[in-house]
Amino acid sequence: DIVMTQTPSSQAVSAGEKVTMSCKSSQSLLYSGDQKNYLAWYQQKPGQSPKLLIYLASTRESGVPDRFIGSGSGTDFTLTISSVQAEDLADYYCQQHYSYPYTFGAGTKLELK
Amino acid sequence: EVQLVESGGGLVKPGSSLKLSCVASGFTFSSYGMHWIRQAPKKGLEWIALIYYDSSNKYYADSVKGRFTISRDNSKNTLYLEMNSLRSEDTAMYYCAKGGTVDYWGQGVMVTVSS
Numbered sequence: 001d002i003v004m005t006q007t008p009s010s011q012a013v014s015a016g017e018k019v020t021m022s023c024k025s026s027q028s029l030l031y032s033g034d035q036k037n038y039l040a041w042y043q044q045k046p047g048q049s050p051k052l053l054i055y056l057a058s059t060r061e062s063g064v065p066d067r068f069i070g071s072g073s074g075t076d077f078t079l080t081i082s083s084v085q086a087e088d089l090a091d092y093y094c095q096q097h098y099s100y101p102y103t104f105g106a107g108t109k110l111e112l113k
Numbered sequence: 114e115v116q117l118v119e120s121g122g123g124l125v126k127p128g129s130s131l132k133l134s135c136v137a138s139g140f141t142f143s144s145y146g147m148h149w150i151r152q153a154p155k156k157g158l159e160w161i162a163l164i165y166y167d168s169s170n171k172y173y174a175d176s177v178k179g180r181f182t183i184s185r186d187n188s189k190n191t192l193y194l195e196m197n198s199l200r201s202e203d204t205a206m207y208y209c210a211k212g213g214t215v216d217y218w219g220q221g222v223m224v225t226v227s228s
Contacts, residue, residue, distance in 0.1 A: 049218040
């Protein structure tokens with residue numbers, strides 16, 4: 001199984017700050033057939049279901065603000081929030097959908113400083 | 114608008130069985146793979162099962178393989194998860210979710226396994 005490792009586990013931020021969080025996979029998520037990385041990012045606010053933010057490592061889902069930026073390739077990926085807003089305080093999860101079983105990282109909790 | 118509505122959860126004793134349902138609307142259900150994903154209280158997300166759009170393939174996490182069965186009825190736009198030999202560690206919110214990349218999630222249904 002592919003192991004997904006997210007760091008940090010939590011991060012305290014102030015509104016307007018730039019935030020980066022990391023997701024590393026135990027094997028490459030780059031599929032040679034199409035040169036795409038099968039990595040997604042989800043946001044989960046308290047009491048809510050997760051919401052898809054980014055797929056194929058860097059493609060923003062429709063309606064997601066452009067301050068959310070996904071990057072990376074192979075085994076190393078990053079989610080950047082260019083200027084954190086109060087409504088961005090949530091848990092963030094990466095997930096590989098390269099091979100079964102699909103696996104999630106343990107999450108990064110974004111908290112208010 | 115895509116909607117996924119789970120039902121069938123509750124409080125059950127260890128060793129018992131339960132069957133979850135998820136009714137889908139707002140998209141062509143028969144064209145998409147569907148997932149079950151769970152989240153134990155105060156814990157992270159755990160993918161547990163996938164079924165192809167035509168039921169031709171099913172995949173499971175090791176933690177549920179042999180105990181849980183995913184199925185679907187495209188005529189009823191409904192996804193199922195049959196859970197047998199339930200354990201305390203199966204206590205979680207269970208979400209159904211749409212797509213190869215999971216792009217929509219239901220609101221979840223709680224399953225509590227306790228004596």
